[in-house]
Amino acid sequence: MAGARHGTGPPLTRARPTGLLGGSFNPAHGGHRTISLNAIDALGLDELWWLVSPGNPLKSAKGMAPLPARLASAQRMARRAPIRATAIEAEFGTRYTVDTLRKLVRRYPNRRFIWIMGADNLVQLPRWRDWRDIARLMPIAVVARPGYNGRTHAAQAMGWLRRFVRPADQKLHWTNWRPPALVFLRFSPDVRSATAIRQANPRWFERYAGRAMRDPLTHSRLRDRERKGTA
Ligand SMILES: Nc1ncnc2c1ncn2[C@@H]1O[C@H](COP(=O)(O)OP(=O)(O)OP(=O)(O)O)[C@@H](O)[C@H]1O
Numbered sequence: 001m002a003g004a005r006h007g008t009g010p011p012l013t014r015a016r017p018t019g020l021l022g023g024s025f026n027p028a029h030g031g032h033r034t035i036s037l038n039a040i041d042a043l044g045l046d047e048l049w050w051l052v053s054p055g056n057p058l059k060s061a062k063g064m065a066p067l068p069a070r071l072a073s074a075q076r077m078a079r080r081a082p083i084r085a086t087a088i089e090a091e092f093g094t095r096y097t098v099d100t101l102r103k104l105v106r107r108y109p110n111r112r113f114i115w116i117m118g119a120d121n122l123v124q125l126p127r128w129r130d131w132r133d134i135a136r137l138m139p140i141a142v143v144a145r146p147g148y149n150g151r152t153h154a155a156q157a158m159g160w161l162r163r164f165v166r167p168a169d170q171k172l173h174w175t176n177w178r179p180p181a182l183v184f185l186r187f188s189p190d191v192r193s194a195t196a197i198r199q200a201n202p203r204w205f206e207r208y209a210g211r212a213m214r215d216p217l218t219h220s221r222l223r224d225r226e227r228k229g230t231a
């Protein structure tokens with residue numbers, strides 16, 4: 001029973017199912033919010049954390065708005081939802097996802113994590129540092145995205161990942177899966193993208209100009225909230 005004590009051992013608490021969505025969020029948009037809410041529902045998540053990247057190692061810094069502006073846009077887009085926009089990677093000093101996830105797994109033993117990404121990210125996954133180790137750390141959920149779905153199953157990464165694919169109708173049981181494990185999620189197609197927003201308004205970040213990371217919801221604050229039981 002959750003929270004019960006058995007004998008003299010430590011209290012047993014159910015690990016909290018937590019989704020992780022890493023991204024540039026340049027800026028955050030309704031597509032991020034919609035896929036996150038759908039994933040929370042489909043995977044039975046307690047929370048979904050957005051990891052606003054200090055800088056995608058594969059993307060040029062050119063055209064990348066400052067982190068405080070991207071974080072502020074993410075915080076705004078995450079309002080009134082069990083989504084936490086975080087700057088955890090800036091605090092950890094990590095750029096590569098594998099390093100971030102290793103730290104998160106170590107520092108949050110009372111949570112079970114699942115890495116969530118759009119189908120476009122699956123296509124480029126073999127270019128990520130130690131990408132197979134990412135899959136060995138936690139299950140992965142790939143969200144269908146217009147323009148990429150046909151390419152998803154043919155993606156180079158699938159040459160190795162294919163054997164770990166789980167049936168989509170088992171997705172609510174992901175916390176029992178031993179990684180590597182991969183599941184495909186298909187919600188209503190969402191065409192929104194940050195590229196389209198930047199094309200329409202290249203100076204979108206000006207509304208957040210001068211914003212310091214006043215409330216970055218960093219690891220230390222999350223950890224404090226967990227200790228106080230208010231997370
Ligand atoms: N409309 C969408 N449908 C499915 N996945 C999405 C969608 N928008 C973003 N994602 C996923 O969210 C994560 C973060 O995305 P990101 O911040 O790069 O936004 P983006 O719209 O893909 O940006 P850009 O157009 O600049 O590449 C990635 O895993 C991406 O695949």
Ligand SMILES: O=C(O)c1ccc[n+]([C@@H]2O[C@H](COP(=O)([O-])O)[C@@H](O)[C@H]2O)c1
Pocket residue numbers: 021022023024025051053055056057058059095096097098121127128129
């Ligand atoms: O670890 C890597 O090598 C790596 C390479 C490219 C992208 N990523 C991560 O992929 C996530 C999505 O990035 P983006 O820019 O497509 O939103 C974000 O968390 C990045 O840090 C990670």
